[in-house]
Amino acid sequence: MRYPFPVGRSDFIQGDEAVARAAILAGCRFYAGYPITPASEIFEAMALYMPLVDGVSIQMEDEIGSIAAVIGASWAGAKAMTATSGPGFSLMQENLGYAVMTETPIVVVNMMRGGPSTGQPTFPAQGDLMQAVWGTHGDHMLIVLSPSTVQEAFDLTIRAFNLAEKYRTPVVILGDAELAHMRERVYIPNPDEIEVVNRKLPANEDEAKLPFGDPHGDGVPPMPIFGRGYRTYVTGLTHDESGHPRTVEPEVQQKLIGRIFRKILDHKDEIISYETFELDDAEIAIVSTGIVSRSAIRAVKMLRERGVRAGLLKLSTVWPFDFEVIEELAEQVRKIYVPEMNLGQLYHLVREGANGKAEVELIAKIGGEVHTPMEIVERVVG
């Protein structure tokens, strides 16, 4: 198959562009969006590429419609994605919950900017971490990834599609305005170098009759695509294994939501990914995610030069959260610093993980500038 961009070599591109190219290589063939800074370039790249690969790119009337179209496309069999920033992400919340409840594989990118409200459209922030995890109402479970470089934006986008398909779940990618617009060298692999996962389809009539069951015991039901004769009914109401609404029996709700949690949490080890840097002998740890991790790596180097045994735990997955790994870290180090571009969100997760075994300190920063390495160093050395 022919691609509308060079593959099998490196290119110097923006984060937004990397997300779009990765999505196409992961098999995404449906994009619906609404323009917003700093995610518009994802849409514009998709608008350019999609028709050339016989995919769809369509501008909807708002972000509610965008995510709705994406979910519809997924039930019709396409890998589908939308991208936005804070205001649009807020509008998407109801249907994000619908995707959780109906177990629809979709990918939603939020290139975070300063908020709340219209806030700082062109400046990076990490104020939507908790919204990505808890923004839609009700008990729910989904996957949230967070890249820190353009290459990682590319790699995690492919991973996002694979996780969405494998676990029949929405996956959110949290980038930021800096990453969205920054240009870096990225290796764009050949399609045969990429592992692409496709959703399980019903193997037989029996499986197709229970589109919300658990025939394989892994919590993930095969997905009967529309138009293939299965006659599947999909609803956001609490439903039994066959998909029928059953809204007044407590057990039905417990079983359904329980499985939606379980299918992710039982595979936590496979889903969660992080990188460590100089942690082996560290007595001071920095825990970060996304764009700040770049300054954090530099800060670790600077601290080491000053004789401070510092290390970094860089999380590529925000949710599900690896509380155990933080607790192990807290047993090892004296103190954990959490630099983030908000007034304290990841910090609370880290504190819960540390479980009192190490002191945890927040290095908060808002306003639209990424922490400088020096700002982190100064806080650590006091």
Add this chain to the structure above:
Amino acid sequence: MMYLKSSYSIRDKYLRKDMLPTIFCPGCGIGSVLQFTLRAIDDLGLSQDEIVWVSGIGCSSRVPGYVNFDGLHTTHGRALAFATGIKLTNPDLKIIAFMGDGDSAAIGGNHLIHAIRRNLDVTAIIINNFTYGMTGGQVAPTTLKGLRGTTAPYGQFENPFDIAQLAVTAGANYAARWTVFNYLQGINSIKKALQKEGFTLVEFLSPCPVSFGRRNRMKTAPELIRWYQKITVPLAKAKKMKPEELEGKVVIGEFADRDRPGLVREYREYIKRAKKMMGWEQ
């Protein structure tokens, strides 16, 4: 012939027996419109596996749950946006969007206008019961002036939307409105709508004795029928009437029947154009 086929045979052929009984109250008109739609499908000989029913939230939107087809019961107002994704991904599927008046014209009003503007290839069946049935009788954007709802207990003071006319203006290929008592016209309109390319819409005035009638001194379906007879005017007659005379009336009939290219066809052409412009194809 459809007119002779018993409702039992239609029921047995198309309904999910394990989902019955329906949630609909006695005297509710939604079941009649469901029957019209199924008879239209049956008469056209359409396969159950080539149609997807999409809906939002409300009494009307529960319909896809009772029919043995693929169905997507979505969020309040958003059915047509979901339908956009389904249709563009698999253009071979026919889509019926079954929606309420509040669902389609209030919270979903923007999606309705834009789905029509795009000429999305979907057949919208809209149940206009002048109220929010499911939530207990609040006023809807269709509620005629002076009628009562729990959120305008002294009588609606806003102007109503004319959904079928809105469809005409926004560019639908087909738009018609009937009451649930226009049996033949209703079925024929749905048949036409299902056969056409682009956006087609059939609106039905449909009795909701429980949430609407009760609050407007029409506790039963027969009282609502008599009221419909009073307020509806056939299109041919309406054309001869002055605007003042049409005040408070609802015109019924076929308002648009045209053949502009639908979104699927337009997008196919767009793909060709893109490939040509990029030199990928001649």
